[in-house]
Amino acid sequence: MELKATREAYGKALVEIGKMDNRVVVLDADLSGSTKSAEFKKQFPDRFFNLGIAEANMAGVAAGLALSGLKPYASSFAVFITGRAFEIIRQSICYQDLHVVLCGSHSGISVGEDGGSHQSVADIALMRALPNMKVIVPADYSETYQATLATLDMEGPVYIRTSRAKSPVFMQNEPFELGRSKVVREGKTATLFACGMMVHLALEAAEILTKDGIELEVVNVSSIKPLDRETVYNSVKKTGRAFSLEEHSVIGGLGSAIGEFLAEELPVFIHKMGLEDRFGESGSKEDLFCKYGFTKEAIAERIKERLNG
Amino acid sequence: MGEFDNLERIARDLRKDILIMLNKAGSGHSGGSLSVLDILVALYFGGIMNYKPEDPQWEDRDRLVLSKGHACPALYAVLAKAGFFDRDLLWTLRKLGSPLQGHPDSKKLKGVEASTGSLGNGISQAVGMALAAKVLKKRYKVFCVMGDGELQEGIVWEAFMAANHYKLSNLVVIIDYNGLQIDGACNQVMNINPLKDKLEAFGFRTYEIGGHVYKNLIDTLTTAKRNVISPTAIIARTVKGYGVSFMANKVEYHGVAPTDEELEKALKELDNGA
Numbered sequence: 001m002e003l004k005a006t007r008e009a010y011g012k013a014l015v016e017i018g019k020m021d022n023r024v025v026v027l028d029a030d031l032s033g034s035t036k037s038a039e040f041k042k043q044f045p046d047r048f049f050n051l052g053i054a055e056a057n058m059a060g061v062a063a064g065l066a067l068s069g070l071k072p073y074a075s076s077f078a079v080f081i082t083g084r085a086f087e088i089i090r091q092s093i094c095y096q097d098l099h100v101v102l103c104g105s106h107s108g109i110s111v112g113e114d115g116g117s118h119q120s121v122a123d124i125a126l127m128r129a130l131p132n133m134k135v136i137v138p139a140d141y142s143e144t145y146q147a148t149l150a151t152l153d154m155e156g157p158v159y160i161r162t163s164r165a166k167s168p169v170f171m172q173n174e175p176f177e178l179g180r181s182k183v184v185r186e187g188k189t190a191t192l193f194a195c196g197m198m199v200h201l202a203l204e205a206a207e208i209l210t211k212d213g214i215e216l217e218v219v220n221v222s223s224i225k226p227l228d229r230e231t232v233y234n235s236v237k238k239t240g241r242a243f244s245l246e247e248h249s250v251i252g253g254l255g256s257a258i259g260e261f262l263a264e265e266l267p268v269f270i271h272k273m274g275l276e277d278r279f280g281e282s283g284s285k286e287d288l289f290c291k292y293g294f295t296k297e298a299i300a301e302r303i304k305e306r307l308n309g
Numbered sequence: 310m311g312e313f314d315n316l317e318r319i320a321r322d323l324r325k326d327i328l329i330m331l332n333k334a335g336s337g338h339s340g341g342s343l344s345v346l347d348i349l350v351a352l353y354f355g356g357i358m359n360y361k362p363e364d365p366q367w368e369d370r371d372r373l374v375l376s377k378g379h380a381c382p383a384l385y386a387v388l389a390k391a392g393f394f395d396r397d398l399l400w401t402l403r404k405l406g407s408p409l410q411g412h413p414d415s416k417k418l419k420g421v422e423a424s425t426g427s428l429g430n431g432i433s434q435a436v437g438m439a440l441a442a443k444v445l446k447k448r449y450k451v452f453c454v455m456g457d458g459e460l461q462e463g464i465v466w467e468a469f470m471a472a473n474h475y476k477l478s479n480l481v482v483i484i485d486y487n488g489l490q491i492d493g494a495c496n497q498v499m500n501i502n503p504l505k506d507k508l509e510a511f512g513f514r515t516y517e518i519g520g521h522v523y524k525n526l527i528d529t530l531t532t533a534k535r536n537v538i539s540p541t542a543i544i545a546r547t548v549k550g551y552g553v554s555f556m557a558n559k560v561e562y563h564g565v566a567p568t569d570e571e572l573e574k575a576l577k578e579l580d581n582g583a
Contacts (some may be wrong), residue, residue, distance in 0.1 A: 025444060047444060049475070057433045057467035067423060068416070069368070070444060072437075088464065091427045096415055138579055204521015 003166040006197075010162050011036025013148030014073060018044045021152060025065055027074040034164070035075035035105040059085040061093035062100045066227045071099060071152070075113075078104025078120035078161055082127055085253040090133065094130045101126075101151045101158045108247030109280040109288045110165040110197065119280035125252025127159040128225050134178060135225040137161045137246075137254070141169045143222055146176040154178060156160045163247075165285050166271045167197035171220070183230035187215035190241035190307060193232070195221050195254045198245045204296035205303065212304055224257050225275035232258060233266055242270040243303055247294065250274040271306045273299065313355075313523035321579055323386040324552045326399055330382050331566035334403040337411065340549040340562040343516045344487040344520070345454060346355050348545055349373075349387045351485075351526035352452055356536065359449070362392035364554060365419040370497040371449050372438050374423045374512065376431025377456035377485060378412040379564070381468045384421070385409050393420035429462030431455070439480040439540075450534055452481045458490030460501045466511070472540040473512030480540040481533045482513070485520060487549035489560045513542035516547030554578060 018024045018040055025047045032050060051058040055076050062072040075081065081104045082089070088250035093100045109119045127135050136151075136158065138144040144162055151158050171184075184199060185206055191259035194202040200219045206216035217235055221228070236242050242262060244255030255272030262268055275292060289295055293302065311317075315458075323346060329397050331337040352358050358371040389396045401407035405521040412426025422438070425431040434452035442449055459465065472480050481574065484504075501507070508515040514536055518525040526545065533541035550556030551561070551577040552571050556567075567575055 002319050049440060051471055052467075052474070054464075054467035054470070056464045058470055060430055060433020060464065060468065061437035061440060061471065064423070064434035064439075065432065065441045065444075066437075068445065070441050070443030087427060088430055091424065092430050096424045107458065294457070 001168040004141040004169050005164060005166045006138055006141055007036045007160040007164060009141045009144035010103055010105070010148050010160070011039035013145045014040040017149060017152045018047065021071060023071045024152070025049065025070045025072050027051055027058050027062055027072055029053055029058045029076040029080070031076050035103060037073070037075045055080045055084040056088045059088040059167060060228050061099055063096065064098050066098035067096070073101045073103065075103035075105060077118060078107035078123045079118055082123040082159070086126055090130055093133045095292045097132045097156045099155055099157070101160065103160050103162060105162045106164045107161045108163065108196065109275065109292060110163050110247060110285045112165070112285045112288060115280050115282035116279035121249045121275050121280065122252065123161065124224060124254065125256070126246050128252065128257065132156045133225065134158045136222055137195040137224055138222045139196060140167060140171050142173040143171045143176060147174065147222065150176040150178065151284065158290060161196065163197055165197070168200045170200055178215065179223050179226040179228055181223060181231040182220045183217060183231065184220050185216065185218040187217035188239055189215045190303065191217045191219060191235040191239045191277050192243040192245060192303070193221050193254060194248055195217045195224060195256050196247040198247055198294070201294060201296055201299060202245050205299035208296055208300040209303060214304065214305065214307060221254055221258070224254055227257055227261060229261055232261060236262060236266055236268055240268055241307070242268055243270045244270065245299060246274045248274050249277065251277060273302060316350055316355055316523045319354055319390065320347055321582065323350065323390060325576055325579055326386040327382045327565050328572055330385070330399045330402045332569065332572040333400050335566055337382055337403060337566050338379040338564050339556060339566060340489065340559065341377060341380040341456060341485070341487065343551045343553065343556065344547040344549045345377065345380045345449040345485040346383045347521045347523065348454055348483055348526060349383055351386050351523060351530060353391050355523065355527045355530070357527070358452065360391070362420070363442045364391060367551070369447060372422045372435070372451045373488040374431045374451065374453045375413055375456070376425055376435070376453050377427030377428065377459055378431065379525055381413045384413060388420040394418070396554045428456070428459040432465055432468040435480060436472050436477065439477040440470070440475055442479050443475070446454065446484060450479050450481060450482060454483050454485060457484055457486045457488065457501060458495050460484070460504070461499045469511040469513065477540045478537045479528070482540065482542045484542065484544045485547050486544050487547045489549045489558070491563050493560055508542040512539055514539050515542045515544065517546065518548035521551055552579060570580065
């Protein structure tokens with residue numbers, strides 16, 4: 001299977017929407033080569049602005065551009081754009097419900113060797129808590145490309161999360177729909193909700209579990225906010241048990257979003273898999289995924305234990 | 310009769326409006342609203358800004374961002390006087406359902422260009438607006454009114470850096486330099502001086518003027534509008550609580566509304582000064 005990084009798709013899609021709409025402007029904070037916004041700069045240098053190593057100001061400038069009728073896309077590493085600029089995103093972008101698209105690249109622990117300081121484990125939680133903000137965590141290259149294209153016609157603030165590491169391209173290249181989740185594998189024993197590159201891992205874990213007679217339904221929840229309540233409800237109604245898997249803290253992310261909804265509408269057992277309440281550390285992506293349980297074997301084992309326990 | 314008697318008369322009336330609004334609201338920021346008022350009056354009624362109250366979103370309008378959002382009673386009084394909305398609305402300040410929020414909300418009130426209130430956030434938005442003018446090839450100017458205490462926020466200097474980097478000559482920053490912040494004198498809490506040197510080092514053509522003197526304000530703002538080289542900064546020296554003797558230069562009136570008794574006293578004083 002082809003391996004590609006989701007950030008590459010973001011850069012490619014930016015160029016496309018830049019051609020589609022001349023109100024699109026792109027901002028970066030000295031990481032345009034890494035976030036891939038540099039692709040846009042090459043094509044449209046007059047509509048690209050590097051704001052330097054100053055993420056908070058970049059967010060405020062994006063708000064000012066949006067107030068003036070432009071469509072700003074601002075990117076940086078997920079940990080900086082959501083954390084460092086949080087208050088500006090809250091006050092200047094979300095409070096005014098401005099159409100600003102923020103892209104956090106190098107998310108999660110798969111960024112690897114740079115260590116815990118550069119690994120975002122709370123960005124989904126931060127962005128999800130803000131009124132008006134939409135949160136998209138695409139599963140692969142294709143979906144990131146489609147999701148980025150779709151942001152052009154969205155309204156209000158959007159956070160889109162990408163990764164540095166390459167991961168399998170497995171989603172169909174079909175239009176992204178905000179607020180829609182996709183059942184990527186049908187099953188009846190339990191539902192595993194996943195986002196980002198964890199979706200493919202979830203499919204692999206599901207494959208392992210068939211040997212034990214466990215038929216896992218896997219749902220790609222790329223639109224974490226708004227959540228596709230109908231798909232979540234229907235799946236869990238069918239299977240009766242829910243698991244979640246994300247490259248993020250188990251506090252405040254995908255698992256929390258699913259759990260909050262289920263607690264109100266369909267109270268069932270949910271087991272959240274992700275980073276326990278802790279920071280990451282330096283290491284290769286593979287070593288880190290091994291240590292923190294993001295392997296198909298470890299995931300399958302945990303699910304089996306919980307189902308049998 | 311002086312050249313600027315008309316502006317002074319407007320300012321006197323608006324000072325009364327501000328105090329009445331605050332009194333009716335029972336809370337809000339008196340000192341900073343009174344110190345910034347003459348700057349706003351000069352911008353809106355001194356022939357500096359282009360705007361159309363009947364078409365608040367007119368795309369060629371000049372923009373005013375009140376980065377020191379807590380001084381919004383002054384902005385509200387000015388916008389009402391300029392015709393953006395009915396003056397009676399002023400008396401709903403800070404009340405449930407009112408478009409006159411405790412800090413300016415661009416989504417709720419016509420004429421408010423940017424939501425502000427968390428200090429330092431306005432200047433970044435103003436830089437974005439000035440940058441947008443470049444992309445859109447528009448000739449509008451962006452005026453950003455800031456407090457001196459506000460300059461302690463780090464984002465302010467990030468924004469100044471960007472304004473200089475992108476040569477935003479359509480950006481005019483006016484600093485309402487009243488020398489006081491909540492915990493006391495600015496230079497005691499966190500000294501921002503030498504301010505003029507700092508602003509010049511950040512690429513701003515910088516002026517220091519008396520912020521309650523209309524001739525100074527109009528002359529300097531007119532010069533600033535003509536600058537095509539760099540962004541402009543105007544350090545306008547003001548008095549917190551200006552116009553009301555018992556509030557003037559009193560840090561205690563930063564975030565306090567006048568009581569009925571104080572209001573009566575202040576209004577009388579403003580009338581006698583007429």
